[in-house]
Amino acid sequence: xxxxxxxxxxxxxxxxxxxxxxxxxxxxxxxxxxxxxxxxxxxxxxxxxxxxxxxxxxxxxxxxxxxxxxxxxxxxxxxxxxxxxxxxxxxxxxxxxxxxxxxxxxxxxxxxxxxxxxxxxxxxxxxxxxxxxxxxxxxxxxxxxxxxxxxxxxxxxxxxxxxxxxxxxxxxxxxxxxxxxxxxxxxxxxxxxxxxxxxxxxxxxxxxxxxxxxxxxxxxxxxxxxxxxxxxxxxxxxxxxxxxxxxxxxxxxxxxxxxxxxxxxxxxxxxxxxxxxxxxxxxxxxxxxxxxxxxxxxxxxxxxxxxxxxxxxxxxxxxxxxxxxxxxxxxxxxxxxxxxxxxxxxxxxxxxxxxxxxxxxxxxxxxxxxxxxxxxxxxxxxxxxxxxxxxxxxxxxxxxxxxxxxxxxxxxxxxxxxxxxxxxxxxxxxxxxxxxxxxxxxxxxxxxxxxxxxxxxxxxxxxxxxxxxxxxxxxxxxxxxxxxxxxxxxxxxxxxxxxxxxxxx
Numbered sequence: 001x002x003x004x005x006x007x008x009x010x011x012x013x014x015x016x017x018x019x020x021x022x023x024x025x026x027x028x029x030x031x032x033x034x035x036x037x038x039x040x041x042x043x044x045x046x047x048x049x050x051x052x053x054x055x056x057x058x059x060x061x062x063x064x065x066x067x068x069x070x071x072x073x074x075x076x077x078x079x080x081x082x083x084x085x086x087x088x089x090x091x092x093x094x095x096x097x098x099x100x101x102x103x104x105x106x107x108x109x110x111x112x113x114x115x116x117x118x119x120x121x122x123x124x125x126x127x128x129x130x131x132x133x134x135x136x137x138x139x140x141x142x143x144x145x146x147x148x149x150x151x152x153x154x155x156x157x158x159x160x161x162x163x164x165x166x167x168x169x170x171x172x173x174x175x176x177x178x179x180x181x182x183x184x185x186x187x188x189x190x191x192x193x194x195x196x197x198x199x200x201x202x203x204x205x206x207x208x209x210x211x212x213x214x215x216x217x218x219x220x221x222x223x224x225x226x227x228x229x230x231x232x233x234x235x236x237x238x239x240x241x242x243x244x245x246x247x248x249x250x251x252x253x254x255x256x257x258x259x260x261x262x263x264x265x266x267x268x269x270x271x272x273x274x275x276x277x278x279x280x281x282x283x284x285x286x287x288x289x290x291x292x293x294x295x296x297x298x299x300x301x302x303x304x305x306x307x308x309x310x311x312x313x314x315x316x317x318x319x320x321x322x323x324x325x326x327x328x329x330x331x332x333x334x335x336x337x338x339x340x341x342x343x344x345x346x347x348x349x350x351x352x353x354x355x356x357x358x359x360x361x362x363x364x365x366x367x368x369x370x371x372x373x374x375x376x377x378x379x380x381x382x383x384x385x386x387x388x389x390x391x392x393x394x395x396x397x398x399x400x401x402x403x404x405x406x407x408x409x410x411x412x413x414x415x416x417x418x419x420x421x422x423x424x425x426x427x428x429x430x431x432x433x434x435x436x437x438x439x440x441x442x443x444x445x446x447x448x449x450x451x452x453x454x455x456x457x458x459x460x461x462x463x464x465x466x467x468x469x470x471x472x473x474x475x476x477x478x479x480x481x482x483x484x485x486x487x488x489x490x491x492x493x494x495x496x497x498x499x500x501x502x503x504x505x
Contacts, residue, residue: 064131066146069123069153070218083124086155091118094221098214100171100207101224107171108502109211110474114167116159116215123155157215164211165204170500171227172202173428174409179232180426184242185357191271191292193242193282194358196234196426203228239279243271250297255310260458262310262439264343268297303343303441311441311456316397316466319452320390320414327366328383332446334364335387339453340444344434349403350442352388352423352430359384359425385422386414387444388430390453392421395432396482396496397466398440398455403431407499411476418470418478418499436460464491476501 063082065075070090074082100107130151131143179199185192206228214220246269253265271278272293282290303310322332338356359365368382389412392405405421406428412420421430434440440457464484473479480496 063127064143064146066150067127067130067153068150069127070155071152074124074127079124079128082127083120086120086124090218091120091155094218098211098220099224100227102175102227102229105176106224106502107174107227108500109167109171110477110500111159112474113477113500114159114164114211116157119156119158123153127151127153154216155218159212159215164208167500168202168204168207168211171207172204173406175200175202175227175229178424178427179234181234182237183353183358183426184246185354186246186294187357187363189294189296191242191246191294192358193237193239193290193292194426195237195282195288195290197288198231198233200229201232203230237282239275239282243275243278246294250299252299252301253303253306254301255306260438262303262306262343264345264439265299265302265305267299270295303341311439311458313457313459315440315455315457315459315463316394316399317452317454318390318393318397319450320386321450322383322386322414322446324449325368325383328368329446330364330366331359331368331383332387332451335384336444336446336451336453339387339391339442342442343439344442345439346434346437349431349433352391353425354429356384356387356423357425385412385420386451387446387453388423389415389420390451391442391444392430392432393419393468394442394453394455396468398457399464399466399482399484400440400455401433401435402496403433404429405431405497407497407501409502410504411501416470416478417472417476417501418480418497419468462486468496473498474500476503 062076062078063074067074069082069086072086072089074085077085096111098109098111100109130153131139131146133139134142177200179201180194180197182196183194210225210228214223214225248266248269250268251263251266253263255262272295278290278292281292322328335356339352342350342355344350357363365384366382385408392402393415395402406423407418408420408422411417422428423430436457437460438458440455443454443456445452464486465488467483467485468480469483470478470480477498477500479498482494482496483490484492484494
């Protein structure tokens with residue numbers, strides 16, 4: 001209830017009351033109008049400001065302030081300028097190779113080997129899109145916050161995963177201290193069984209993870225990563241398997257003319273004692289090496305007795321030159337004599353390590369120069385890889401199927417890159433298969449500074465003329481091909497290998 005105003009004579013003045021309430025209402029209404037108008041003006045100003053701000057942001061064709069790519073400020077740059085800046089200041093300064101180390105050995109993995117590529121264009125586009133996605137209000141808020149909340153765009157990388165796994169496997173195969181699996185060979189008529197030795201094996205999955213992490217985080221400049229390894233134990237000696245592989249019944253050699261075929265002689269081989277006795281011997285002695293006596297039944301007619309008529313045609317040959325070093329020459333001749341005269345029947349596989357045997361002092365091998373841990377040192381049996389390399393090339397020219405072959409860690413002086421074949425007893429072997437329909441015979445000799453290997457057999461009408469080509473495709477990288485010709489016309493090309501070598505320390 002409104003207060004009443006009392007006149008001097010004590011009576012109520014109703015007119016005065018009405019006037020007072022009316023003025024008060026007018027004042028209130030006026031103030032309300034002023035406030036509304038002020039709010040409208042402020043709102044209009046804000047709308048105008050935001051509109052101008054939005055228009056500026058929308059029409060701006062450069063990357064917003066506060067945007068970085070891999071830590072490089074690309075604010076106010078065009079797409080091309082940002083790309084050039086990041087390429088110059090960041091990508092061009094990255095190494096093209098990821099390096100690994102194991103002990104004193106260094107291994108390299110070139111980015112081009114795995115087709116690694118950084119997606120710079122995508123990163124620059126992502127940087128440009130900051131503040132340009134979503135509604136207008138969302139864009140404006142993003143741009144407004146950028147100075148205090150900058151955005152750093154990372155550059156994604158792509159690579160060939162299969163090529164990466166191949167490269168890691170290649171590095172793993174070249175690690176020193178490899179596990180030596182149980183094996184056997186026949187020396188001077190006696191079976192020698194080796195129990196194998198514990199070794200180190202690379203954890204390929206962990207190594208792969210290191211490479212992927214290094215690529216994603218760009219952490220490989222001036223960095224040498226350790227190769228993760230674990231202890232790998234040799235398998236148990238399988239006497240039954242060894243017996244089944246060496247047992248032979250005696251057969252005389254002969255050949256037929258129609259159809260033309262050679263049947264090689266077979267010397268009968270058997271354990272002198274029973275299989276159970278040999279198992280008991282191994283269980284009882286628990287040694288690194290076991291000598292098992294054998295009994296032989298010699299053939300009355302051997303392949304060599306058949307003469308050259310049985311192997312009338314030279315299918316492939318190769319010659320390498322060796323230095324005049326007495327110990328090295330001795331090793332070359334021992335290995336050469338082991339493979340000389342070997343006959344491989346159709347479908348059979350030749351194993352260099354099985355034929356040559358373990359390189360030991362007892363077998364007559366000498367210390368000669370070998371590569372070890374990136375430097376030249378004396379090693380037992382040094383030089384026998386020259387025989388395996390010479391044999392490899394002769395086999396290539398004979399167009400035989402390669403089953404197992406590994407390149408050296410370092411370039412060999414006696415063969416071009418991509419045309420060598422290294423061996424290590426118990427781990428690395430050179431094997432090939434006689435994929436022809438007629439037996440083949442290996443002739444090998446070491447004399448007058450040359451190692452010569454020839455493959456003889458029977459040339460067929462549809463045989464190819466063979467050319468071996470090795471191309472240098474990188475500083476220490478080679479790609480080898482076998483080209484097949486008929487009547488002078490190229491009819492096929494086979495990639496033999498892509499090999500990467502290291503530089504000696």
